[in-house]
Amino acid sequence: MSRDQAVSVEGASPRIPPSPYIGQEAPSESKFCPLAAVNKWPYKFFHNPDSETIAQAFFAAGKFRTRGWTLYYIHTLLSNASKPLILVPATEVQDLFDDIKRELRLLVYFPKEEKEPGFLLSFKEEGIPRPCYLGRLDLDHSLDEMEAQIPPHTDSDNGEHRADDRSFAAFKKKIEAAIEATKQKSKNQRDRKKKERIGIKQAWCEQLKRAQCYLGVRPRSVPDMPNPMEDPSISPRELERAMKRYHSSKGVELPDLEVSEPAPFAFQDHVVFVCVDVEAYEKDHRPITEIGISTLDTHDLLGLPPGEHGKTWTKKIRSRHFRIKETAHLHNSEYVAGCADAFEPEFGVSEWISFKEAPQIIASCFRPPYSHPLGDTQTPTSGTDTPKRQLILVGHDIKMDIDYLQKLGYNVANLSNLIEALDTADLYRAWKHHQNPSKLGSILMEMEMIGWNLHNAGNDAAYTLQALLGIVIASRQSSLATTQSQIARRTEVLEREARDRAKEEAHEWAVADVEGGDGGPPKPLLRIGWPTSDQPDRRRTNANATQSSKTFNGNDRRTGKMAGEMHAQSQTTKKIEAKQLQSREAEIKSEPWIADDEEAGSFAQSITEKLAFLEEGEEAEGGGGVKLPVVKGETAVKW
Numbered sequence: 038m039s040r041d042q043a044v045s046v047e048g049a050s051p052r053i054p055p056s057p058y059i060g061q062e063a064p065s066e067s068k069f070c071p072l073a074a075v076n077k078w079p080y081k082f083f084h085n086p087d088s089e090t091i092a093q094a095f096f097a098a099g100k101f102r103t104r105g106w107t108l109y110y111i112h113t114l115l116s117n118a119s120k121p122l123i124l125v126p127a128t129e130v131q132d133l134f135d136d137i138k139r140e141l142r143l144l145v146y147f148p149k150e151e152k153e154p155g156f157l158l159s160f161k162e163e164g165i166p167r168p169c170y171l172g173r174l175d176l177d178h179s180l181d182e183m184e185a186q187i188p189p190h191t192d193s194d195n196g197e198h199r200a201d202d203r204s205f206a207a208f209k210k211k212i213e214a215a216i217e218a219t220k221q222k223s224k225n226q227r228d229r230k231k232k233e234r235i236g237i238k239q240a241w242c243e244q245l246k247r248a249q250c251y252l253g254v255r256p257r258s259v260p261d262m263p264n265p266m267e268d269p270s271i272s273p274r275e276l277e278r279a280m281k282r283y284h285s286s287k288g289v290e291l292p293d294l295e296v297s298e299p300a301p302f303a304f305q306d307h308v309v310f311v312c313v314d315v316e317a318y319e320k321d322h323r324p325i326t327e328i329g330i331s332t333l334d335t336h337d338l339l340g341l342p343p344g345e346h347g348k349t350w351t352k353k354i355r356s357r358h359f360r361i362k363e364t365a366h367l368h369n370s371e372y373v374a375g376c377a378d379a380f381e382p383e384f385g386v387s388e389w390i391s392f393k394e395a396p397q398i399i400a401s402c403f404r405p406p407y408s409h410p411l412g413d414t415q416t417p418t419s420g421t422d423t424p425k426r427q428l429i430l431v432g433h434d435i436k437m438d439i440d441y442l443q444k445l446g447y448n449v450a451n452l453s454n455l456i457e458a459l460d461t462a463d464l465y466r467a468w469k470h471h472q473n474p475s476k477l478g479s480i481l482m483e484m485e486m487i488g489w490n491l492h493n494a495g496n497d498a499a500y501t502l503q504a505l506l507g508i509v510i511a512s513r514q515s516s517l518a519t520t521q522s523q524i525a526r527r528t529e530v531l532e533r534e535a536r537d538r539a540k541e542e543a544h545e546w547a548v549a550d551v552e553g554g555d556g557g558p559p560k561p562l563l564r565i566g567w568p569t570s571d572q573p574d575r576r577r578t579n580a581n582a583t584q585s586s587k588t589f590n591g592n593d594r595r596t597g598k599m600a601g602e603m604h605a606q607s608q609t610t611k612k613i614e615a616k617q618l619q620s621r622e623a624e625i626k627s628e629p630w631i632a633d634d635e636e637a638g639s640f641a642q643s644i645t646e647k648l649a650f651l652e653e654g655e656e657a658e659g660g661g662g663v664k665l666p667v668v669k670g671e672t673a674v675k676w
Contacts, residue, residue, distance in 0.1 A: 050465065059187075060169045065167060069159075070127050072108065072219075075101075075130055077219070079095075110168065115212060115213070159624065162207060238466075252509050253302045256286065256288060256303075308429045312330070313435075314330075314501060315430065318364065327360055329499070330356070330401065332355040333354050338353060341353075346506070346510055356499040359389075360390070377642045381489055381491055392445070433462055435460045486507065603606055
């Protein structure tokens with residue numbers, strides 16, 4: 038945080054002497070900070086990589102508490118606030134910042150008031166309450182204990198501060214900001230995060246629109262074109278045509294894109310797209326194994342219809358695949374299905390190069406004739422005297438490929454004619470309004486294309502350019518009406534699912550809650566003595582107790598006697614449980630419904646099995662290796 042983005046309170050607030058009693062008001066010129074906000078300062082308010090270092094040194098593991106703090110309280114006078122706000126003098130917070138500066142040599146300041154208005158507070162205005170002394174927070178007193186000493190607020194409190202409407206509104210705003218600062222995430226933070234998310238999405242959408250302009254399916258906006266609505270001399274008939282031209286110039290109302298006809302607008306800057314994909318060894322990303330470079334010259338697209346998903350234009354893509362001699366022995370197969378030797382024949386043939394040759398060969402692909410296939414002399418850009426063209430770098434997660442090129446010794450950022458880089462992962466998110474990126478293979482499937490032998494650098498570069506064309510064409514065919522219809526369909530599906538769930542739940546309650554009746558007789562507990570998931574297995578416990586009694590030292594009679602008493606007690610408990618189950622078994626067998634109800638019969642059988650289990654356990658003392666049967670919940674029995 039820079040000095041012009043923060044404020045300091047040093048010298049602005051006098052030292053507050055310890056008050057002799059709880060409830061004494063602080064001087065009007067004093068400044069305070071919410072205790073909870075100060076405790077969250079390094080995590081919430083200090084946006085700097087050193088925040089974790091500060092937190093570990095001064096806040097974590099009870100360090101914040103051990104400093105000791107002079108506490109003040111103030112009744113918020115808000116209807117939705119259940120307890121007073123706890124404050125600390127700003128001078129003590131300044132002392133903390135001074136310690137951080139001295140020990141860690143870091144410049145730290147109070148958050149700027151315009152951004153965090155609730156962190157640093159003053160109560161010097163006339164007619165509003167002021168903080169009152171509470172005590173000293175240290176290791177001997179908990180915050181809860183100190184808060185319990187705060188006297189309750191009454192109408193007679195702060196009688197001299199009978200707030201008028203204006204002063205109370207200012208006080209309320211101040212307190213609300215202070216409470217917001219104590220929360221885990223303040224409204225300012227949420228707004229800032231939301232603004233950042235919107236900015237990222239907006240950048241994706243703008244990138245897609247620029248790609249459409251480069252490929253002639255969207256016009257470049259005319260910034261100085263006057264609005265026909267402001268021209269009173271235009272007739273109503275001419276106004277309609279003028280408004281269409283105006284909206285078209287702004288990219289608002291565009292004509293439907295006909296993929297069977299050439300691009301309706303000029304190719305902006307007549308660029309050359311250069312797509313790069315680099316493959317590295319899966320177990321160590323430093324060794325680079327393959328380089329794929331594909332190019333598409335918009336001069337080759339003049340007068341040529343794009344076709345569905347731009348498939349006609351894809352035939353003009355020129356590709357090259359380079360394999361590195363020094364890393365030829367490295368093959369990806371464990372984490373990535375590598376296929377370095379499977380460069381598609383329709384794209385060309387693989388070429389072997391050395392690390393030393395790589396920078397120069399890569400650079401040649403960014404110059405005319407732009408990666409044309411070997412031996413091809415019919416390309417319109419094959420001349421060496423061709424004027425320098427504007428370039429667009431393309432990739433799927435392009436940042437990683439740029440880093441790999443730099444490791445090879447080639448920095449694309451040094452190209453003076455490179456306009457920008459387009460990322461097909463971001464373009465697809467802008468088109469589909471998806472938050473998360475999609476794999477190249479998934480995008481190709483959406484375009485009704487098949488990507489053969491992906492993770493071959495040459496194939497990936499060619500398919501990435503095909504994906505670029507498909508996204509640009511398909512996104513122009515997806516009108517606003519289509520987007521709105523998609524939203525409507527999603528909303529309809531969600532509403533239908535919610536209605537179905539509500540109907541199903543209402544039906545279940547209608548069946549369960551019948552009219553009349555008295556609830557029937559009480560349902561006795563039938564699980565007496567039976568081990569459950571949260572109740573220890575007594576048989577295993579008894580066996581452990583018996584085994585423990587055997588391992589006690591015989592010379593220690595007191596210990597041996599205790600073990601014997603434990604074993605005898607467990608045997609008595611088992612006998613009581615057995616008698617209870619025998620009684621319940623006889624009661625169940627005497628019921629008239631037992632022979633007619635299959636579920637009830639099986640339930641009675643489970644009682645018999647439980648009884649047999651207890652009797653078996655009485656005979657076998659060890660029993661620790663017996664596998665317990667799975668016991669399900671009680672079956673609902675019809676009486």
